[in-house]
Amino acid sequence: MSFLLGLTGSIGMGKSTTAQLFADRGCKVWDADSTVHRAYGENGAAVASIAKIAPSAVSQGFVDRAKLRALISQDAKLLPKLEAIIHPLVKKDREAFIAGNPGSILVFDIPLLFELNSAADFDAVACVLSSPEVQESRVLARSGMTAEHFQMILSKQWPAEEKAARADYIIDTNSPETAARAVDVILADIKKRQKDA
Ligand SMILES: CC(C)(COP(=O)(O)OP(=O)(O)OC[C@H]1O[C@@H](n2cnc3c(N)ncnc32)[C@H](O)[C@@H]1O)[C@@H](O)C(=O)NCCC(=O)NCCS
Numbered sequence: 001m002s003f004l005l006g007l008t009g010s011i012g013m014g015k016s017t018t019a020q021l022f023a024d025r026g027c028k029v030w031d032a033d034s035t036v037h038r039a040y041g042e043n044g045a046a047v048a049s050i051a052k053i054a055p056s057a058v059s060q061g062f063v064d065r066a067k068l069r070a071l072i073s074q075d076a077k078l079l080p081k082l083e084a085i086i087h088p089l090v091k092k093d094r095e096a097f098i099a100g101n102p103g104s105i106l107v108f109d110i111p112l113l114f115e116l117n118s119a120a121d122f123d124a125v126a127c128v129l130s131s132p133e134v135q136e137s138r139v140l141a142r143s144g145m146t147a148e149h150f151q152m153i154l155s156k157q158w159p160a161e162e163k164a165a166r167a168d169y170i171i172d173t174n175s176p177e178t179a180a181r182a183v184d185v186i187l188a189d190i191k192k193r194q195k196d197a
Pocket residue numbers: 010011012032033036065068069072079082083086087090111112153156157
């Protein structure tokens with residue numbers, strides 16, 4: 001049986017970077033954002049549906065994320081429509097990944113794990129947490145990111161502390177060292193749980 005570890009946290013707090021730490025230690029990682037990227041790519045599973053709700057964001061058979069981001073900031077109704085297309089596709093992909101990887105520690109990088117009520121799908125949930133100042137400076141350093149888009153995304157997510165309070169493990173991502181240490185502790189605990197089971 002695989003051990004399913006959900007990995008979540010607020011935007012830019014270090015999910016993907018931490019997922020890589022788990023991968024470096026032999027875990028298999030599934031990433032919700034990458035699944036969305038694939039679905040938006042050429043001939044991706046979401047392209048035809050998105051062409052119906054946001055035609056100007058689709059060209060040459062793929063979804064232009066920058067255009068989609070701009071449309072979302074102009075139209076508050078677009079994001080829920082987009083989510084209704086994307087979230088079922090993402091869940092299906094996740095289930096296929098679990099079926100294809102029996103017997104390992106599987107890590108699931110999922111930004112909206114708590115918001116979508118998915119915690120019960122996992123054996124445990126880890127939450128990355130950095131200070132809000134570190135988060136803001138890291139997110140705003142990304143190209144194409146604006147303070148307005150950052151605030152809009154934050155308003156759609158649970159507060160970071162609320163996610164951390166519900167998690168089984170917290171990973172301090174204020175520095176590479178704190179994060180690596182936390183990942184080692186979590187993996188040791190999971191292996192102990194597997195041995196005791
Ligand atoms: C808004 C979009 C176009 C922005 O694309 P962009 O390349 O700038 O960002 P990316 O997809 O890498 O997301 C960055 C982060 O934003 C946050 N985020 C993304 N979508 C959402 C959402 N619907 N609600 C809350 N936070 C979100 C997450 O923390 C995510 O990790 C894109 O995020 C999108 O299409 N979102 C809708 C699909 C979705 O809900 N994805 C979340 C994972 S299933």
